Amino acid sequence: MVLVSLGQRSHLLAVIRRSGRFGLNVLGAHQADLASVFARSGPDKFDRIDWAPGGGLPRLPDVAAWFAAKVADCVDAGDHTVLLAHVTAAEPGEGSLRPLTYHRRSYGTHTPLAQ
Secondary structure: OEEEEEEOOOHHHHHHHHHOEEEEEEOEOOOHHHHHHHHOOOOOOOOOOOOEEEOOEEEOOOOOEEEEEEEEEEEEEOOEEEEEEEEEEEEEOOOOOOEOEEEOOEEEOOOOOOO
16 A cells, blocks of 8 residues: 655646546656656646556656555545555566655655664
């Protein structure tokens, strides 16, 4: 199961509510510019980027991982909606890409814990 939080005014949220499905692309640490494209509002996010359908869902190239998910529940939480979804397909990215993270208004990645 995965959890995604989207603003209630999000065009993407409206699309997901209608279809009941979404693709989740885990961006690699090298894809901060791409994350910025998806952070802005508007319906045209896929117009200026390369992507391919993965089981009918948008799939971006060179990501750390990709998931297909079916919405199980939607929970309103302030100005956002939390989507709880069952993973119906999952694929790792090629190689061992570190995932992109966002913390305190800055992009980065994680580091391994000391053993």
